[in-house]
Amino acid sequence: MNYKNKLILVEKPRKNVALITLNNPPLNLVTLDLCAELRETLFTLEQDDDVRVIVLTGSGQRAFCVGSDIKEFPQVWDNVIGKKLQKENETFNCIEFLEKPVIAAIEGVVCGGGYEMAMACDLRIMSDASKIAQPEINLGVFPGSGGLFRLPRIVGAAKAMEMMFLGEFIEADECLRLGLVNRLAPAGYVVSAALDMAEKIGQKPFEAIKLIKKGVREIGSSGSAECFYKNLEFSKDVFKTPDCAEGVDAFLQKRTPKFK
Numbered sequence: 496m497n498y499k500n501k502l503i504l505v506e507k508p509r510k511n512v513a514l515i516t517l518n519n520p521p522l523n524l525v526t527l528d529l530c531a532e533l534r535e536t537l538f539t540l541e542q543d544d545d546v547r548v549i550v551l552t553g554s555g556q557r558a559f560c561v562g563s564d565i566k567e568f569p570q571v572w573d574n575v576i577g578k579k580l581q582k583e584n585e586t587f588n589c590i591e592f593l594e595k596p597v598i599a600a601i602e603g604v605v606c607g608g609g610y611e612m613a614m615a616c617d618l619r620i621m622s623d624a625s626k627i628a629q630p631e632i633n634l635g636v637f638p639g640s641g642g643l644f645r646l647p648r649i650v651g652a653a654k655a656m657e658m659m660f661l662g663e664f665i666e667a668d669e670c671l672r673l674g675l676v677n678r679l680a681p682a683g684y685v686v687s688a689a690l691d692m693a694e695k696i697g698q699k700p701f702e703a704i705k706l707i708k709k710g711v712r713e714i715g716s717s718g719s720a721e722c723f724y725k726n727l728e729f730s731k732d733v734f735k736t737p738d739c740a741e742g743v744d745a746f747l748q749k750r751t752p753k754f755k
Contacts, residue, residue: 517553525563525564551597553609560613580639588641591712597615600690601622602622602685607630621670623680623681649674
């Protein structure tokens with residue numbers, strides 16, 4: 496099953512996996528229209544029982560996404576908080592708060608709002624020829640679509656501030672070392688690598704996968720006392736699932752589990 500909007504393409508190339516492609520070449524700019532179509536697509540896939548994992552990529556190999564179209568700035572400057580940044584934040588939050596895991600497959604350059612979008616994803620696989628930057632400081636601004644809180648979560652406060660203060664590009668090997676991406680793949684094979692990972696995740700117990708995502712997100716932003724209670728709450732939930740019963744039974748019987 497394939498369907499498409501103007502700026503967003505969707506395919507189902509593997510079992511339990513959907514592939515979203517940002518279709519705004521050559522740089523896959525984040526426009527207001529793209530944000531609207533992406534939110535609509537995410538809502539549709541969230542309701543689709545045939546999809547358990549989503550891969551997000553950009554059209555072509557020049558860029559995954561380089562963020563906002565600077566030409567749009569004058570159109571929304573007087574109401575930037577109420578319109579452009581709000582819509583970007585809403586869109587990236589849709590990715591983060593989706594129940595289903597989202598993997599960013601990064602070919603080419605990713606910077607600014609493009610990496611803020613990638614940070615909202617749960618996992619990131621990048622080409623070994625790609626590079627990352629948060630260059631907003633060079634325009635006299637800062638990452639306004641989640642970068643201020645998502646980047647420190649990934650690399651720590653000091654490194655996040657260094658990246659935002661300097662606005663310099665970081666090469667692929669260093670991105671992997673810092674944890675900005677989970678894995679590197681050869682140029683041209685990133686989507687394939689991401690689909691392979693997505694397919695493996697899609698075969699795991701789905702209720703547990705959803706609770707892992709929810710738990711890491713909510714517990715990771717909580718205080719220590721709240722962390723304890725949320726961890727306990729989520730653990731109780733996962734132990735009640737049919738997949739848990741099947742996993743334990745299969746282990747005791749020394750057989751391969753048959754998860755739903």
